[in-house]
Each structure stands twice: as structure tokens, then as C-alpha cells.
Amino acid sequence: MLTDERPLIELATVTDLPLLSESTTAPDPQTVYGAWWARWGPIAPVLIEHGVPAWLVMGYQECCAIMRSEYSFSRDPRNWRWNQENLLPEGAGIRAFSPPEPRAGSYHHDGETRRRLRQALDDAIADLPDAQIKAATRLVCTEAIARFDAPGPVDLIADYATPVSFLATAAMLGIEGDAAMQLMRDSEIIARHQPGGLEARARIGATLMGHVRASRERFGRDLTSSLVRHPNMRSDAEVVDSAAVPLHAASMFLGAWIGRALHLELADAAFRARWSGGRLGLDDALDQVLWRDTPVANSCAPRYAMHDTVLDGNKAVRRGDALVLALSAANHDPAVHSSDPWDEVGNRSHLAWGTGPHTCPAPAQARLVTRTAIDVLLQQVDLTLMVPADQVEWAPTPWVRQPRRLPAEASLPVLHGHQVPILGDNRDTWTTRPAPSSQARPGPAGHPGNLDGTGDQVPWLEDTPPPTPTTPARGSTAPEAETPGVPSWSDLLHRST
Numbered sequence: 001m002l003t004d005e006r007p008l009i010e011l012a013t014v015t016d017l018p019l020l021s022e023s024t025t026a027p028d029p030q031t032v033y034g035a036w037w038a039r040w041g042p043i044a045p046v047l048i049e050h051g052v053p054a055w056l057v058m059g060y061q062e063c064c065a066i067m068r069s070e071y072s073f074s075r076d077p078r079n080w081r082w083n084q085e086n087l088l089p090e091g092a093g094i095r096a097f098s099p100p101e102p103r104a105g106s107y108h109h110d111g112e113t114r115r116r117l118r119q120a121l122d123d124a125i126a127d128l129p130d131a132q133i134k135a136a137t138r139l140v141c142t143e144a145i146a147r148f149d150a151p152g153p154v155d156l157i158a159d160y161a162t163p164v165s166f167l168a169t170a171a172m173l174g175i176e177g178d179a180a181m182q183l184m185r186d187s188e189i190i191a192r193h194q195p196g197g198l199e200a201r202a203r204i205g206a207t208l209m210g211h212v213r214a215s216r217e218r219f220g221r222d223l224t225s226s227l228v229r230h231p232n233m234r235s236d237a238e239v240v241d242s243a244a245v246p247l248h249a250a251s252m253f254l255g256a257w258i259g260r261a262l263h264l265e266l267a268d269a270a271f272r273a274r275w276s277g278g279r280l281g282l283d284d285a286l287d288q289v290l291w292r293d294t295p296v297a298n299s300c301a302p303r304y305a306m307h308d309t310v311l312d313g314n315k316a317v318r319r320g321d322a323l324v325l326a327l328s329a330a331n332h333d334p335a336v337h338s339s340d341p342w343d344e345v346g347n348r349s350h351l352a353w354g355t356g357p358h359t360c361p362a363p364a365q366a367r368l369v370t371r372t373a374i375d376v377l378l379q380q381v382d383l384t385l386m387v388p389a390d391q392v393e394w395a396p397t398p399w400v401r402q403p404r405r406l407p408a409e410a411s412l413p414v415l416h417g418h419q420v421p422i423l424g425d426n427r428d429t430w431t432t433r434p435a436p437s438s439q440a441r442p443g444p445a446g447h448p449g450n451l452d453g454t455g456d457q458v459p460w461l462e463d464t465p466p467p468t469p470t471t472p473a474r475g476s477t478a479p480e481a482e483t484p485g486v487p488s489w490s491d492l493l494h495r496s497t
């Protein structure tokens with residue numbers, strides 16, 4: 001414990017703290033982190049949300065040191081003083097990530113229990129064939145594109161990045177068809193704080209438990225089937241909670257990565273010139289996104305101090321305080337950058353995946369899903385962003401950096417009269433059937449065009465109306481609105497359950 005000449009600062013005594021979401025929603029998060037750093041140094045007091053203070057760790061070395069010391073900085077939410085002393089305000093959102101009792105997966109555990117559960121997760125992920133991930137991702141991408149109201153406006157977040165990342169992750173867990181769609185609808189109810197949240201939670205729990213039990217019988221090649229067979233797993237609850245992290249958190253991170261990469265490709269001329277001009281491969285371009293605006297801006301897995309200590313010379317961290325890792329700020333720490341940006345091409349020492357015992361177990365799989373999602377979209381669809389680059393709004397969450405919506409004009413030059421894979425009536429499996437073309441709004445050169453007939457776009461993460469497109473909307477004519485066809489994501493998400 002090293003102190004310096006400055007007066008000690010304690011969480012309990014600082015007032016006028018900034019909200020963490022100011023960093024994720026700012027046009028330039030680094031300006032916000034920079035102001036906090038200038039005032040406090042690499043570790044600053046912030047509010048996770050109103051009434052919930054925590055230390056924000058912005059320095060690269062400081063983040064690494066904390067993430068690698070599970071005995072000093074625990075992941076078990078029972079060690080958080082706000083849980084122990086019941087200090088959380090009513091309805092606090094952080095409860096979802098830091099409940100009073102830990103969930104049964106590795107995410108909320110340290111030491112031996114973490115090692116046992118994490119080994120099972122690592123083995124299950126290693127056992128998943130890349131070709132299977134890629135094929136499943138291609139299917140959900142093609143499905144999402146088939147539902148585009150094209151030629152016309154789409155929201156690349158609500159209509160593509162979000163469903164693709166959720167359904168690709170569900171497929172890794174062996175969940176497809178109706179069950180996957182229902183999970184996606186229920187997750188949306190919870191994410192948007194819609195009525196019926198309790199019922200949605202109960203349905204998700206029941207679906208996951210049912211899936212885990214069924215996986216014992218069917219010897220599939222997916223994460224759940226591997227987990228139920230793993231000798232380290234001691235109960236169905238451990239498997240359910242191990243599967244819930246990829247389904248809820250990881251799919252959100254994936255959606256943010258896909259969304260931000262598409263945003264940069266469509267909005268940032270310099271980025272596009274390097275990528276499309278061939279100076280950056282797709283993998284390098286995706287790493288640029290991880291360096292520049294990493295999806296997990298502030299890790300939603302706080303650490304809890306196990307003893308009183310002083311960090312950065314004058315931050316008096318008390319036992320039970322929460323520390324949030326600002327991975328985005330750490331990636332911009334001048335200590336890890338040279339003056340030549342080209343030195344960084346191929347450099348993957350960013351903290352986008354975290355580090356230490358809880359580091360993301362699936363960076364290769366996440367990359368495969370993301371690169372497939374971007375590849376398929378950019379190959380099959382011509383896109384023009386419909387909002388000025390600097391007017392994109394950011395999702396209002398303290399954790400993830402993601403455009404709130406990404407309205408684009410889409411046209412489909414490639415899929416002339418193509419047969420597109422869609423969810424069949426037998427929802428047990430993905431099936432292929434011809435896209436309905438007879439009544440649907442015609443698209444370019446015989447493309448089936450508007451497949452849902454409504455043009456509705458319902459954002460995933462929030463509930464304000466979509467922006468007015470700057471080009472004529474195609475979803476407005478009454479006869480077409482009655483056209484039967486493939487339901488849109490919006491219809492599927494809002495269909496009564």
C-alpha cells in the first residue's frame with residue numbers, strides 16, 4: 001500500500017460524481033475518460049448508476065493488475081458491501097450483473113470453484129467446430145437479410161446486428177427455431193423494461209433448464225451438450241448459468257462489435273479507405289474496432305476489494321468497494337501506444353477480451369461470428385448510411401459502446417430471385433424454402449423485395465420511434481402492408497407469446 005502527499009480519497013466522502021454512462025454515450029468517449037483522468041488520475045470515483053458509487057480503473061497496467069489478482073479483487077458479488085449492507089436503490093439495474101447471491105457459472109466465482117467451472121466452459125468451447133459456427137452464422141445472416149425491407153430503409157442494429165448475434169450465440173448453445181426466437185423476444189422484453197419482465201425471466205429460465213435436460217439425451221455437438229457431459233459439472237443449475245452468460249452478455253457484446261464495425265465502415269471515410277482499399281484485412285479492421293471503441297467499454301463484471309488498500313497513491317479503496325474496469329480507456333492509455341499508428345496493425349494486446357482468470361473464453365469464436373456477419377452483409381447488400389456520421393446516437397448503457405440505431409438505405413444487388421433460407425413452419429430446424437415473391441413488394445431485378453410488407457422497424461435496445469429516413473420510406477403503402485410473407489424481426493419479437 002503506497003500513499004503519496006495528496007489527501008486520501010474515499011468513495012463514501014466524494015460527492016458530485018459523474019455517471020458511468022456519460023463515457024459510453026459521448027460522441028468521443030476518450031474525451032470523457034480524459035477529463036476524469038485529468039481530475040483524478042487512472043482510477044476515478046464514478047456512479048455506476050444513481051446511488052451506486054464505484055472506482056473506475058482506466059489505466060492499462062492498473063486494469064491488468066486488478067484482473068489478474070482474484071484473491072485481492074473478487075468476482076463474487078457476496079463480497080460487495082452494497083449487497084452485504086443492502087445499500088442498492090430499489091430497482092437498481094446493476095443487480096442483474098451483481099446479484100446478492102452468485103450465479104452458478106464461473107462468472108461469479110473465484111479460486112477452485114472458478115477453475116472447475118471455467119475448465120468445463122473452456123473445453124466445451126474448444127470442442128465446437130468452427131465450420132458449424134460459421135454455417136449457423138451464415139444462416140441467421142441470410143435470414144436477417146431476407147427480412148430486410150429492401151430496397152429501402154433498415155436499421156442495421158435492430159434488423160441485423162442484434163438478431164444475428166443473439167441467434168448465432170443461441171445456435172452455439174444448440175438452441176434454434178421457435179425456442180431461439182422466444183428467448184430473443186423475452187430477452188428484448190427484459191432489456192427494454194417492457195411489461196411482463198417477470199414472466200419473460202421465468203420463461204427464459206424454464207427454456208434453458210428444459211434445453212439442458214434435453215441435451216443429456218441427445219448427444220449433440222454444441223456448448224450445452226458438451227457442458228452436460230463434462231465431469232466438472234455437478235448440477236443442471238451450473239450448466240444453465242454457464243450457458244446464460246454467452247446467451248445474454250456475449251450476444252450483446254457481439255452485437256456491439258458488429259454494429260460498431262458497420263458504423264465505421266459506412267461512416268468513416270478513412271477507415272473505409274484502409275479497409276475497402278485493401279490496406280487492412282477484415283481481421284485487422286476488426287482489431288482496429290477493438291482498439292478504438294471496444295464493445296465492452298466498461299466491464300459489466302465489477303471486482304470487489306477483499307481488503308482495505310490504497311491505489312494510485314491516494315485512492316483509499318475499502319474492503320467491499322466495487323471496481324469497474326474501463327477497458328476502452330485502458331486501450332487508449334498512452335503508455336501502450338507508440339506515435340506510429342501503423343505499428344499497431346496486427347497488434348492484439350488490447351484489453352477487449354479482458355485478461356486474467358476471467359478473460360473471455362471465446363475470442364476466436366466471437367471473431368468468426370463477427371467476420372462472417374460483416375462479410376455476408378457487405379457481400380449481399382449495398383448500404384448507405386442515412387444519418388450523418390457524427391449524429392449517430394449511442395445506446396444508453398453504462399457498459400457497452402454501441403450505436404443505438406444505424407439507419408441505412410439497403411438494396412440487394414446480388415440476390416436476384418434467389419431462394420433464401422428462412423425459418424420454416426417446422427421450427428425445430430432451419431429450413432430453406434423459396435422466398436414469397438408473387439405478392440411481395442417488388443425489389444430490384446426481381447428480388448423478392450419487401451418480405452414482411454410493413455416496413456416497421458422496432459429498435460431492440462430502446463423504445464423511442466425510429467428516425468425519419470432522409471430518402472422516401474417504402475413501408476408506407478396500405479396494400480403492401482397487408483401482403484403476406486415472411487414476418488419481420490419486429491413482428492416476430494412483438495408477437496404475443
Ligand code: HEM
Pocket residue numbers: 067106107108118121169245246250251253254257290294295296299300301325351352353354355357358359360361362363365366369
Ligand atoms: C462467441 C461469443 C462469445 C462468447 C461465447 C463469450 C463468452 C464469455 C464468457 C462465458 C465470459 C465469462 C468468463 C468467466 O467469467 O469465467 C466472457 C467474458 C468476457 N467476454 Fe466474452 N464471449 C463472447 C464474445 C465476446 C465479445 C464479442 C467481446 C468483446 C469484444 C467479449 C468480451 C469479453 C470480456 C471483456 C470478458 C471478461 C470481462 C471481465 O473479466 O471483466 N466477449 N465471455
